[in-house]
Amino acid sequence: MSLMLMAGGRKVNFAELQAITTTPEATATYTPVPFHELLANTQCIADKILGYEGWEFDQRQIGLAKKDERMFAVLRYKKKNEDHDVFDYKHDDIGFSLGLRSSHDKSMSNGFCAGAQVFICDNLMFTGDITYMRKHTKNVESDLEQNILQILYNSQDKFKKLTVDRLTMMDEDITKQRAYQLLGELMGNKVLLPRQAKKAYDHWDKPPHVEFEPNTVWSFYNACTEALKTTQPTKIIEKHIQLHDFTMVNC
Numbered sequence: 001m002s003l004m005l006m007a008g009g010r011k012v013n014f015a016e017l018q019a020i021t022t023t024p025e026a027t028a029t030y031t032p033v034p035f036h037e038l039l040a041n042t043q044c045i046a047d048k049i050l051g052y053e054g055w056e057f058d059q060r061q062i063g064l065a066k067k068d069e070r071m072f073a074v075l076r077y078k079k080k081n082e083d084h085d086v087f088d089y090k091h092d093d094i095g096f097s098l099g100l101r102s103s104h105d106k107s108m109s110n111g112f113c114a115g116a117q118v119f120i121c122d123n124l125m126f127t128g129d130i131t132y133m134r135k136h137t138k139n140v141e142s143d144l145e146q147n148i149l150q151i152l153y154n155s156q157d158k159f160k161k162l163t164v165d166r167l168t169m170m171d172e173d174i175t176k177q178r179a180y181q182l183l184g185e186l187m188g189n190k191v192l193l194p195r196q197a198k199k200a201y202d203h204w205d206k207p208p209h210v211e212f213e214p215n216t217v218w219s220f221y222n223a224c225t226e227a228l229k230t231t232q233p234t235k236i237i238e239k240h241i242q243l244h245d246f247t248m249v250n251c
Helices: 014-018 035-052 140-171 176-188 194-205 217-230 233-250
Strands: 010-012 055-065 070-079 094-103 110-118 123-125 131-134
Touching: 010 014, 014 035, 014 055, 035 055, 035 070, 035 094, 035 140, 094 140, 110 140, 110 233, 140 217, 140 233, 176 194, 176 217, 176 233, 194 217, 217 233
Parallel strands: none
Antiparallel strands: 010 055, 055 070, 070 094, 094 110, 110 123, 110 131
């Protein structure tokens, strides 16, 4: 997948993340977590828990923004070959992603989300049931570890539902006219900005990939996720959740 960074954000590797020395001092009410420690601890837990579920680590992407005081990262996992038929449908283009964010400028809490990732179209499918936010207050590190465990355990059942949702979208046809109506509703409900709605329209009307040429709900959904790539990092998870829920209810 691609980690999307706007407004001057930059992608870094783990060594560059470790070199960040701007972690503020802790106070009685504020306990910042060094970015590299948060990411390393999260991946350590995820590797163990997801390994038991038949997943193996694939890759990670890390981004910094706002003078390196905000961090975004995605850990991607793929099914081990011997487990590809565990849910009785194909896994050749389905993966699992764990996203996290943090800040040292008090602009946002530590946050986590988990969801299915579809490699072929580079989108994410999220539902709000598997997100967690935690302020930088006392005992933040131990609380985060406990809640990462809970998120990972709960996410496996969610993953099954998300991949079933994908198959439902692929099997459901939608007319061009209905898609135009839905794009208007997405814009009216502020899930898509006007410029994003225009981009989604372009991708729906003339799909850039042959896989999305059939007029299915899945093609419509992917046109919208393509448009969401220009969303601010702090809002992109929320917008993906809104898009997913809207699509499942209205299509």
